[in-house]
Amino acid sequence: MENNFVIILKNDKVSKRLSTSQFIIKENGSLWVENSGTIYPMLSLPEGADKKKYLKMLEKKEFDKVASCTMKVGEIINGGEIVMGDDWANHPVNKKIQAEEDRRREQEKKMVKIFLSTRGWGDYSNVEWRGDITRPNEEILEECKTALENGYDVDFPDQSDEELLKKIVEAREKWEGKEAAKKEAETAEQADIQHKIETGFCFNCESWCHGDCGNYSNDPVIKYKRELESARKEQSYGIHD
Numbered sequence: 001m002e003n004n005f006v007i008i009l010k011n012d013k014v015s016k017r018l019s020t021s022q023f024i025i026k027e028n029g030s031l032w033v034e035n036s037g038t039i040y041p042m043l044s045l046p047e048g049a050d051k052k053k054y055l056k057m058l059e060k061k062e063f064d065k066v067a068s069c070t071m072k073v074g075e076i077i078n079g080g081e082i083v084m085g086d087d088w089a090n091h092p093v094n095k096k097i098q099a100e101e102d103r104r105r106e107q108e109k110k111m112v113k114i115f116l117s118t119r120g121w122g123d124y125s126n127v128e129w130r131g132d133i134t135r136p137n138e139e140i141l142e143e144c145k146t147a148l149e150n151g152y153d154v155d156f157p158d159q160s161d162e163e164l165l166k167k168i169v170e171a172r173e174k175w176e177g178k179e180a181a182k183k184e185a186e187t188a189e190q191a192d193i194q195h196k197i198e199t200g201f202c203f204n205c206e207s208w209c210h211g212d213c214g215n216y217s218n219d220p221v222i223k224y225k226r227e228l229e230s231a232r233k234e235q236s237y238g239i240h241d
């Protein structure tokens with residue numbers, strides 16, 4: 001499917017991602033790439049190698065001379081493992097990266113800012129607490145007090161525990177309200193899709209066409225695929241960049 005990139009892993013981290021329209025794997029596992037009609041080997045040069053020398057060899061197509069440092073799929077060269085794009089989705093390192101990213105995103109959802117105090121003259125930012133609002137009050141309270149005590153030129157450094165706890169509780173309630181609203185919206189969307197499936201809605205033309213559009217589909221997956229596709233296109237056109 002996506003044979004158009006390779007990943008070079010070093011110490012279980014993505015060290016490089018190489019893209020091209022076409023990678024070719026020869027019988028011995030070496031990786032080649034087509035460029036203007038010529039097929040060149042991908043090189044992994046030894047530490048301290050003279051790059052210009054190797055480039056000249058490539059230009060002259062003296063491929064036998066560079067054979068010792070061609071990249072081989074799945075092989076470790078200079079400490080890097082080469083993974084083809086096709087195998088990347090299910091590669092354990094990629095799965096680990098994805099899991100970490102999911103965890104980070106979940107954690108980010110819990111991050112909340114609490115305004116604590118303004119500061120004196122000048123261009124100072126407010127004193128704020130920022131962190132995981134689902135943590136216990138006492139912990140957050142301690143951190144708020146520390147921020148007020150250690151902050152520079154704080155206008156209201158002496159706030160009682162009650163005052164601060166009130167701010168913490170209010171911030172949490174506000175956050176919980178938003179989370180509940182999000183969940184409700186998701187549930188409503190699911191119910192809407194379910195209703196459409198049951199009443200024979202066509203997800204291809206997005207109406208109750210009863211087959212008139214010629215591509216009748218009662219499968220909502222089609223809608224998600226289309227949305228994903230257009231998001232991808234926007235991305236590759238750099239619209240979201």
Ligand SMILES: [Zn+2]
Nearest residue numbers: 202205209213
């Ligand atoms: Zn239709």
